[in-house]
Amino acid sequence: xxxxxxxxxxxxxxxxxxxxxxxxxxxxxxxxxxxxxxxxxxxxxxxxxxxxxxxxxxxxxxxxxxxxxxxxxxxxxxxxxxxxxxxxxxxxxxxxxxxxxxxxxxxxxxxxxxxxxxxxxxxxxxxxxxxxxxxxxxxxxxxxxxxxxxxxxxxxxxxxxxxxxxxxxxxxxxxxxxxxxxxxxxxxxxxxxxxxxxxxxxxxxxxxxxxxxxxxxxxxxxxxxxxxxxxxxxxxxxxxxxxxxxxxxxxxxxxxxxxxxxxxxxxxxxxxxxxxxx
DNA sequence: ATAGGCGCCTGCTGGC
DNA sequence: TGCCAGCAGGCGCCTA
Numbered sequence: 001x002x003x004x005x006x007x008x009x010x011x012x013x014x015x016x017x018x019x020x021x022x023x024x025x026x027x028x029x030x031x032x033x034x035x036x037x038x039x040x041x042x043x044x045x046x047x048x049x050x051x052x053x054x055x056x057x058x059x060x061x062x063x064x065x066x067x068x069x070x071x072x073x074x075x076x077x078x079x080x081x082x083x084x085x086x087x088x089x090x091x092x093x094x095x096x097x098x099x100x101x102x103x104x105x106x107x108x109x110x111x112x113x114x115x116x117x118x119x120x121x122x123x124x125x126x127x128x129x130x131x132x133x134x135x136x137x138x139x140x141x142x143x144x145x146x147x148x149x150x151x152x153x154x155x156x157x158x159x160x161x162x163x164x165x166x167x168x169x170x171x172x173x174x175x176x177x178x179x180x181x182x183x184x185x186x187x188x189x190x191x192x193x194x195x196x197x198x199x200x201x202x203x204x205x206x207x208x209x210x211x212x213x214x215x216x217x218x219x220x221x222x223x224x225x226x227x228x229x230x231x232x233x234x235x236x237x238x239x240x241x242x243x244x245x246x247x248x249x250x251x252x253x254x255x256x257x258x259x260x261x262x263x264x265x266x267x268x269x270x271x272x273x274x275x276x277x278x
Numbered sequence: 279a280t281a282g283g284c285g286c287c288t289g290c291t292g293g294c
Numbered sequence: 295t296g297c298c299a300g301c302a303g304g305c306g307c308c309t310a
Contacts, residue, residue, distance in 0.1 A: 003303060034286075034305075058304080076304055077288080092288085112287045114304060133306090156281065165305080172303055221303070241303090262283070264301085 002074040004139065004170030005213035007058050009232060010080050015053040017082035017104055018062065022049045025098035033094060034075065034116040041119040044068065045097065057135055057169030067122040071129075075114030082106050134166040139206045142168065147203045151191040158194070158202070159187035160261035171206060174219060174241045177266045179205045181239045186272045187265045188258070193275055212237070240266040 002010070026042040049065040060080065062070040074080065085098060085105045095108040095117055108117060120126045137146070150167050161167055162176035171179065180187045182205035185198055194202070213219065218232035221242075235242075239249055244257040244266060253270040 006303080073304080075287095076302070110287095111289070112302090112304095114287065116305090154280080160281080163304090174303055219303080261281095263303095 002058060002078065002218070003172035003175050004055075004058060004210055005175070005216075005234065006218035006232065007055055007060060007074065007170070008214050009218045010074070011053055011055045011060055014080060014082050014106065017102075018050045018053050018099070018106060020050065021099040021102060021104075022047065023064075023097050024100045025096075027096040027098070029092075029094040031094055031113060033110065033113050034073075035118050037095070037117065038119070044119060045070070056130065057138070057165060058172070059130075059135075061126065063123070069120045069123055069126050070117060071120055071126060072108065072117045073115050075110060075112060075116070077112040078108065078110040078115035080106065080108050136164070136166045136169045139168045139170050139210055142203050142206070144200065144203065148196065148199045151194055151199050151202075154191045156191055157188045157260055158185055158191055159263070159265050161191045162206070163261055163263065168206065170210070173263045173265075174238070175206075175209055175213065177241045178213075178239055179209045181268060181272060182209050184271050186274045187260055187267050189275045240268060242266065 023045050026045050028037055028042070045064075048068070050062060051065055052063040054061040054063065058073060060072045060074070062072070064070065072078075072080065082099070082104050085103045087105075089096070089107070090109055092111045093107050093109045094113070097106040099106060108115070120129065137143070151161065154161060158180060159176055162171050162179065163173065177187065179202065183198070183201040185194070185202055213232075213234040216232055216234040216237065219235040219238070220231035220233070221235055240255050243255040245254050247253065248255055248268040248271060251268065251270045253268055255266055256269050258265050258267075
């Protein structure tokens with residue numbers, strides 16, 4: 001489910017309930033997540049105080065007072081929320097951090113279990129892991145030279161490039177489609193054949209769409225919620241995602257759906273024409 | 279090195 | 295009603 005705007009919303013929602021609190025207990029469901037939970041992490045976490053809660057791409061970083069850092073990813077269906085410890089534990093809850101003072105829990109729920117939680121010794125280890133994965137820059141204030149350089153050197157289609165976390169961190173299937181519509185670029189166009197104007201439009205469109213989505217607390221589809229439990233509202237402003245056959249909000253042409261980079265891809269065939277050159 | 283495909287999981291929807 | 299295929303917002307590993 002979650003792309004950058006949803007992850008940013010989660011971080012903002014859980015931050016006030018976490019910073020300054022101490023971890024009093026760690027409870028696992030025992031079900032295997034994408035990454036296996038090391039039992040020693042539970043011992044190391046107890047007694048730690050939360051210093052900060054941050055986001056990097058789609059990753060959530062919880063900094064602790066001994067310098068260690070709990071790094072989490074919501075995968076496709078992850079939810080992370082702070083709630084009263086007395087509240088009933090929902091199914092598919094795989095990690096619960098009991099917090100004090102306050103008698104609250106940080107609960108990680110993930111139906112499909114594509115998410116993960118890993119404890120790193122220190123910030124350097126986190127940075128090293130991101131470097132090793134070649135995680136790309138944040139999408140806001142992308143360096144224009146970097147951006148045109150990355151586009152010019154790949155023959156993949158624009159949709160595939162936007163989904164590549166090594167090129168830019170945080171964009172997923174929904175916001176890739178929305179950004180391409182905003183830039184009026186066909187998702188199947190080859191990145192290296194894009195001219196400077198198109199590249200610039202796309203760079204700005206990514207920031208525009210993500211900023212707008214964060215303002216709306218992200219998108220909520222099929223009653224999915226996260227953070228404090230409130231839903232997002234950006235799904236009401238989708239221009240193309242999930243609107244197959246519906247009229248384009250700009251030109252009334254029916255939105256089309258194709259498959260690109262293994263993902264369903266939505267676009268307006270009139271507003272987003274394919275490459276005309278060759 | 280690069281690009282594409284598959285597997286990991288569960289739940290929901292639509293067609294028969 | 296039941297069954298089954300296909301679909302879902304991500305990532306990492308494997309192969310050619």
